[in-house]
Amino acid sequence: MLSLHHEARTPVHAVPAGLKLLVLFVVGTGSFFVRSIPVLGGALVAVAGCYALARIPWRMAVRQWLVVLPFVAVIFVVQGLLVDWGSAVLVAERIVVLVALAALVTLTTRTAAMVAAVERLLGPLRRLGVRPERVGLVVAMTIRFVPVLKEQADQVRAAQRARGVEYSARFLTPLLVKTLRLADGLGEALEARGVDEDDSRL
Structure with a gap:
C-alpha cells in the first residue's frame, strides 16, 4: 500500500x-x-x-x-x-x-472516507468504552505514514549508495533513528493539540 x-x-x-x-x-x-x-x-x-x-x-x-x-x-x-x-x-x-x-x-x-467508515462501524461500541475517533485517527496515520516511511528508507539507501555502501544491516540503524524522530515529532504535535485531553478536537 x-x-x-x-x-x-x-x-x-x-x-x-x-x-x-x-x-x-x-x-x-x-x-x-x-x-x-x-x-x-x-x-x-x-x-x-x-x-x-x-x-x-x-x-x-x-x-x-x-x-x-x-x-x-x-x-x-x-x-x-x-x-x-x-x-x-x-x-x-x-x-x-x-x-x-x-x-x-x-x-x-479517499483516506477521509475510509476513516469516516471506520468511525461509523465502531460507533455501536462506544458504550463499551471504544473511542471510534481515536481508532479513526490511528487508521489515518497508518495509511499516511506507510509511504512516508518508504520515502525515508529510500533516502537512507540513496545516502549509503552515495558513500559506496551496498546492502548492509547498517541500513536499519539510521532508518530506525529517523523513524523514532518522526514518531517523537508526531507525538509532540498531537500533545500540543490536546488530543489526549479532548477527543472532540480530533
Whole structure:
C-alpha cells in the first residue's frame, strides 16, 4: 500500500468505503478457511480484474505487488521446507490476495472516507468504552505514514549508495533513528493539540 488514492471515476471507486472494508474483512477472514489452491488462484484473478475495472495504471499495480514479493518468497520457501509445498502455495496465495486487495482499497478510497467508515462501524461500541475517533485517527496515520516511511528508507539507501555502501544491516540503524524522530515529532504535535485531553478536537 505504498500509493494512496488514485483519482478516477469507475464502479470500484464508487463503492462505499464501508462496504470495501467489509469485503476486505470477509475475504481476509475467509481466506484462512480456504484449502484449495485453484479457489485462491481464482480470487487472485478476481482482484486483478478489479484493478483493471478501476483503471489502475499497470505500473502502479505492479509496484503494489512487487513490494510484498520478497516477503512472500521467504515465507514460501520456509513453509515448503518445514511443512509441504502445497501448504506453501496456499500461504503465498493468501498473502498476495490480501495485500493486493488492501492496496486496491487504498487506491480507490479517499483516506477521509475510509476513516469516516471506520468511525461509523465502531460507533455501536462506544458504550463499551471504544473511542471510534481515536481508532479513526490511528487508521489515518497508518495509511499516511506507510509511504512516508518508504520515502525515508529510500533516502537512507540513496545516502549509503552515495558513500559506496551496498546492502548492509547498517541500513536499519539510521532508518530506525529517523523513524523514532518522526514518531517523537508526531507525538509532540498531537500533545500540543490536546488530543489526549479532548477527543472532540480530533
